[in-house]
Amino acid sequence: MAAFRRRPPPGPTAGVRQPSEHEIAAWYPRLFRTALRLTGSADDAADLTQQALVQALGAWDRFDGGALPTTWLHRILVNCVRDWSRRRAVRSAQPAGEWDLATVAADSPDGREQLEHREQLAALRRAIEALPVDFRTALVATVIDGYTYQEAAELFHAPVGTIASRVSQARVRLKAAMSGDLAED
């Protein structure tokens, strides 16, 4: 048998590199949706997402690879939103919680069909808000914001299997609450 030598353990920054444009493009929607939930404004979400990415990319050499890049970016983004909320205290006296949901304002079309559709969506919102908090936050992070289960596991300090289970149970409860309203259009 060949002689074996022991390799010293790698340093904490081994393997960490600047992200590619492709990776940033893939991460962007998650961060934007998080910012959108927290601000309720697409324009503010765009500014805050850009601000967070600029901060992160400028300090990438401090990213030690101990977490997934997206969860590190999420923390930076939430801090940016907190600073933004403080600066705009008059307009936003009660900044949204990290996993609260906010309805994005938009002009709604009229008409009976649209009205029924809006009522369905309102019922769905009520069903989501009635979920236990662990189920709701896991659902929001993955299904709405678009984080992977592994990223959600890091965000909530829970095993991946627990996140998968919470999302699955949330889905079952929503289905029951909506009694078929979630079927494909």
Next chain:
Amino acid sequence: MTQPEQADLEERLQTLLAGDLTPEETRDLLACIVGDDAARERLREMLALQRQLRAAYGYDRAEPAMKRARAAFLRSLGGTGPAAVGGLPASGTARAARPVYRRLHVVLSAAAAIVLAASAYLAVTAHLQNRAVEKYLGQTAEPPAVPPVTPAERDSYRRIWNEVARGATGPKPWVLLSDGGGEFGYLPASGEGAGERLLLVRCTVLTMQGGRVETVSLLVPARRGLPLALPDVGRVVGRPMACRLVAHEGWVSVGVTVGKDSEAVGVQGRISLTNRAVEIGQLHLGGTPMRIVVEAVPLDGAMG
């Protein structure tokens, strides 16, 4: 499908929807989905729920704004490959910059391909679906010419592992075998241990004609979520080869890079634990393409 398999499938589908799979991983996953009614139904449900939930809060209406803002930000990076920090814009300019988003089309082509591929498989009728599946399978690459691990090789790997692990009373070791000899190190301690399976991950670099350039073999416990990053596991045309793997129940994510710093090129893929060689991608080294082939083979018997 068992519950762990179902959970694993859901996790992979969510990763697909998040746009985090490489084209090769996407191809492998879709290849699994096309022949599995339950998996297709699950993906359809996940897409429907995602659409409904985002619509309930108006996020679907914000998608065009997100795409415009993302395009503006990516454009501001300057298109120099890895994000050019020196060329970053000052924050707060996304709203003012409304350029033509030609480059977004290129950047998002992979994401669009995912959506199109998933939609194609979900939308067609049974007849058309069969044709689509046949067409898709016809596009997959020929299996790489790497012989499967033989029973004798398995015994040999287990003997090597036992030899190295014999002195380890606490953390479990990993073992690297290459033409140049062997190395070992230790994994972070975890609650797992008894009953863990031993896993062989073998990475082979081939020329396009099938000639072997480098082979490295890693012996590791098949521990869920185990991350292991090893630089300098081998040499490919004079450049250092690095390997990173994350083991899960039923599959392993493997990344292989060749070269250093800004000249490094790499591929990443997710493969099932079978005795089958899978090409996870190709690297171009100085204009010469190389095939990266990986096998993830559970070696029989628990490690104890």
